[in-house]
Amino acid sequence: MVIELSNRAARRIFLAKQGLSAQPSRALSKPDLLQMIHDLGFVQVDSIATVERAHQQIIFSRNQTYKRDHLRQLLEEDRALFEHWTHDASIVPTAFYPYWKHRFARKEQRMRERWAKWHGKGFDKSFDETYQRIVENGAVLAREVRQTGHKSGGWWEWHPSKTALEFLWQTGKLAIRGRENFQKIYDLSERVIPDHHRESEVTHAAFVDWACRAALERLGFATHGEISAFWDLVSPEEAKGWVAANRDTLDDVEIECVGGGKARACYAFSHLSANADDWPEPPARIRVLSPFDPLLRGRDRAERLFGFRYRIEVFVPAAKREFGYYVFPLLEGDRLIGRIDMKADRKTGTLNVTRLWLEPKIRASAGRMARLDAELARVARFAGVSDIVYAEGWNRPS
Numbered sequence: 001m002v003i004e005l006s007n008r009a010a011r012r013i014f015l016a017k018q019g020l021s022a023q024p025s026r027a028l029s030k031p032d033l034l035q036m037i038h039d040l041g042f043v044q045v046d047s048i049a050t051v052e053r054a055h056q057q058i059i060f061s062r063n064q065t066y067k068r069d070h071l072r073q074l075l076e077e078d079r080a081l082f083e084h085w086t087h088d089a090s091i092v093p094t095a096f097y098p099y100w101k102h103r104f105a106r107k108e109q110r111m112r113e114r115w116a117k118w119h120g121k122g123f124d125k126s127f128d129e130t131y132q133r134i135v136e137n138g139a140v141l142a143r144e145v146r147q148t149g150h151k152s153g154g155w156w157e158w159h160p161s162k163t164a165l166e167f168l169w170q171t172g173k174l175a176i177r178g179r180e181n182f183q184k185i186y187d188l189s190e191r192v193i194p195d196h197h198r199e200s201e202v203t204h205a206a207f208v209d210w211a212c213r214a215a216l217e218r219l220g221f222a223t224h225g226e227i228s229a230f231w232d233l234v235s236p237e238e239a240k241g242w243v244a245a246n247r248d249t250l251d252d253v254e255i256e257c258v259g260g261g262k263a264r265a266c267y268a269f270s271h272l273s274a275n276a277d278d279w280p281e282p283p284a285r286i287r288v289l290s291p292f293d294p295l296l297r298g299r300d301r302a303e304r305l306f307g308f309r310y311r312i313e314v315f316v317p318a319a320k321r322e323f324g325y326y327v328f329p330l331l332e333g334d335r336l337i338g339r340i341d342m343k344a345d346r347k348t349g350t351l352n353v354t355r356l357w358l359e360p361k362i363r364a365s366a367g368r369m370a371r372l373d374a375e376l377a378r379v380a381r382f383a384g385v386s387d388i389v390y391a392e393g394w395n396r397p398s
Contacts, residue, residue, distance in 0.1 A: 104172030
């Protein structure tokens, strides 16, 4: 039997799974923050701070009582979170660390093969030296182990010690103790990751089962490819095998796409309700999302569910950009209604709003613009600026 999932139900399910259906004004304690990140699975980290860094904004869009220091404490004092990779650099619950040990082993094999080609024979000769320096002298920043006289260009020209730090971190020998001006501070994993997580072992079968099961729970419904891509821990073949082995607990579902396109065949756990009214109605307020928000992680998925095509244009030449360098998606209720170009200027204490693009059939009504103004005021406060400056014609229909 195939379960038909309406587009309305699919959007509500996905928004609820992504933490965007709860009231963003509810009080958020430090344990609540940890639970939020656990429920999301991870929060992506990115260096661009046009308004706020990605991880800060992802959390803020879900709860606007969030305190930054709670995140710092969870990462640097409680060690309840750690930094590593999913599909990209992310903050992950430390309870998941035993599963990441399987990633470390896989990554080491791949990196040794690939980096030997990129860096040449003997590329790893500085690994032991760099590791021993941290053993003896403690945590380091990458700049502190830079070898003098080495000219560094792109990633393929990293100085040997930077290569060593990245390799040792990616393969679990080192961990991120904290950050200084957003630069990673590396230390031995045994000094950062609590022993009960670091020493715990799970079998390969348990690792694959957890990675697939936890991904599908957080997605609500997915193809085996989407299950694999969620954590980027298991291969599509492993996810496909997991689906085949768990058919007794999974339903075939067909997702209604926006615009009446061909239904998307997916899998969902049998307990998932297909009734839209069983899922919470998202808050009506407008929220600014990070370009790296997990709601938009799967660009094609977002387009099928919301009819919203989004691409980051950071690396697109300015003359070829459709919208802008770092344009923020706008969520209203259960719809993605547009995008906005803005930047926080902390020297002048202003949030500079340059341009607004609304999706087709979305009107710039007085009520909607008032809701947007209210959200921009919240964002400005969070970014630590006091005034909002609107460019002339910023809200001109596009």
